[in-house]
Amino acid sequence: MKKFFNALFKQYVLLFLIIGIVLLVIFLGDTITSFMPSKDFEDIMEYGLEVGDHVSGDLLYSFDYFAVEDTVTTHKGGATTTSKGTAYFYVIPGDYNLDVLYGLEVRKADSSEVSKNTDETFEYLDGAGEPVTRPYMEGKAVKMDDEMAGYFKKYLEDSGYTSNEIKAMGDFIMVDYISFISVRIATLAGIVFLLLGIVFFILEFRKLSKIEANSMNANYNSGENYQPFNNNMDVYNQPYNNTDAYGQSQNGYDNYYGYNSQLVSLELIDAGENKVKVINEIRNITGLGLAEAKEIADRAPSVVKSEITTAEAENFKSMLEAAGATVSIR
Numbered sequence: 283m284k285k286f287f288n289a290l291f292k293q294y295v296l297l298f299l300i301i302g303i304v305l306l307v308i309f310l311g312d313t314i315t316s317f318m319p320s321k322d323f324e325d326i327m328e329y330g331l332e333v334g335d336h337v338s339g340d341l342l343y344s345f346d347y348f349a350v351e352d353t354v355t356t357h358k359g360g361a362t363t364t365s366k367g368t369a370y371f372y373v374i375p376g377d378y379n380l381d382v383l384y385g386l387e388v389r390k391a392d393s394s395e396v397s398k399n400t401d402e403t404f405e406y407l408d409g410a411g412e413p414v415t416r417p418y419m420e421g422k423a424v425k426m427d428d429e430m431a432g433y434f435k436k437y438l439e440d441s442g443y444t445s446n447e448i449k450a451m452g453d454f455i456m457v458d459y460i461s462f463i464s465v466r467i468a469t470l471a472g473i474v475f476l477l478l479g480i481v482f483f484i485l486e487f488r489k490l491s492k493i494e495a496n497s498m499n500a501n502y503n504s505g506e507n508y509q510p511f512n513n514n515m516d517v518y519n520q521p522y523n524n525t526d527a528y529g530q531s532q533n534g535y536d537n538y539y540g541y542n543s544q545l546v547s548l549e550l551i552d553a554g555e556n557k558v559k560v561i562n563e564i565r566n567i568t569g570l571g572l573a574e575a576k577e578i579a580d581r582a583p584s585v586v587k588s589e590i591t592t593a594e595a596e597n598f599k600s601m602l603e604a605a606g607a608t609v610s611i612r
Contacts, residue, residue: 305472
C-alpha cells in the first residue's frame, strides 16, 4: 500500500491524473451530447425544445436580444477591464404561432449575422420574403438560471405577453452555445492525460517494487536474514527426538550413517583477534541474532552449542578455528 501511494503521489503522475480527470469532468457530458441526434431550428418549430437536446443547424428566425454578457478581467494589482458584448442572448420562436419562445446564446463573432436575421425576421412578419441570412448555430438546450430567466421574462412582458401566456411556456429554456468540435478535442485530451497518468503510475510502481526487491536481496546477501539449518531441530523447529516409537534410542542409526552417538558440547575458549568473523560463524552455527552471538563471543569461555554429535562438533570447531577462535569440545 505504501508503494501504491508513493507511486500515485509522484508530482508528474498526480499532475497528469488531475488534468485528465478535470478535463473529463468538464467536457465529457457535452461530448456525449454532441454524438446524440441533433435538432435543427425547423425541428424546434415543429416539436419544441427539451433540456439536454443537441441543437445544430441554420437559424431560421430570431427576435431582439434580451440580455448582453460583459466579461470583466482582473489584472495584476487589482485593476479590471470590461469587454462589452462578449455574448448576446436572442429570442427565437418555439412554434409558428409564437406561443412558445426560447433563448439563444450568440457569440460576439456571430452577432452581426444574427442581427441581420433578426431584421429580416421582422420584415418577414410585415409581409416581406423569408430571411435569407441564416447563420449556422450549435449548442445544447439548458434551463435558464434565475438571473437570465428574469431578463427573459421582462422581455416577454415588454413584448405584450400576459402572465398566463408566460406561465404556459413553463421553464424558460435557452440554447447554450457550445463548439462541439472543441469539446471533443478537450475530452480526447483528457483521456490522453488520464491514460498517461495511469501509465506513469504503473512504471513508477514497478520501479519502486524493483528497488524494494533489490534492497531485500542486498539484506539477504549481507546475512541479516540468514538462518542456517539446525541439525538439532526437526521440520517443525522442535528439538529432534532421537528415539523410536517404543522409546528406544536410535543411536544405532546414527552410527550406521557415520555419526557418533555421544552428545557433546562446543565451547568457545577465546574469540581471538578477528571477533567479527567469529561472531558471524557463531550466528551460522546457532542461528542466533547478532546481539546474542556477540554476547557468546564477549563472555568466552562460553558454550556455543550443546547436545550435538561429535561429528557436528568437529565441523563447527573447524569453522570457528578458521575464523581465529580457540575452541574445545566437551
